Each structure stands twice: as C-alpha cells, then as structure tokens.
Amino acid sequence: MSAIVKEVYDAFVEAGVSEEKSTLAAKAIADHDARFSRIESNLLILKWMVGLVIVVEALPLLKGVFI
Numbered sequence: 001m002s003a004i005v006k007e008v009y010d011a012f013v014e015a016g017v018s019e020e021k022s023t024l025a026a027k028a029i030a031d032h033d034a035r036f037s038r039i040e041s042n043l044l045i046l047k048w049m050v051g052l053v054i055v056v057e058a059l060p061l062l063k064g065v066f067i
Contacts, residue, residue: 005026005027005029005033006026008025008029009023009025012025012026
C-alpha cells in the first residue's frame with residue numbers, strides 16, 4: 001500500500017470501521033489513484049500533440065508574414 005492509502009486505512013480503522021471494509025476502501029482508493037495516473041499520462045500526450053499541430057499550422061503563416 002502506498003503512504004496515502006495506508007493513511008486512509010489507518011483512519012478507517014481508528015474510526016471503528018472493520019478491518020475488511022477498511023482494506024476494501026483502501027484498495028478502491030488505490031485503484032482510482034492508478035486510473036488517474038493513466039489519465040494524466042494520456043493528457044500529457046494530447047497536450048504535446050496539440051502543441052505540435054499548432055506549430056505546424058503557425059509556421060507557414062509566420063513564414064508568409066516575415067519572408
């Protein structure tokens with residue numbers, strides 16, 4: 001378990017939630033964390049793709065203005 005999931009698990013146990021439910025909740029949070037990491041990596045790729053398209057479209061316009 002990562003540190004934040006361990007903290008959530010400990011907080012649930014301290015709040016009186018059963019061990020089984022605490023473990024399931026910590027695993028669910030870990031699954032969401034992994035999912036958000038994949039989404040962030042996909043967004044990074046999309047940002048680079050959009051940036052490349054902007055550069056490819058802007059270069060001919062700038063070339064026409066300055067040359």
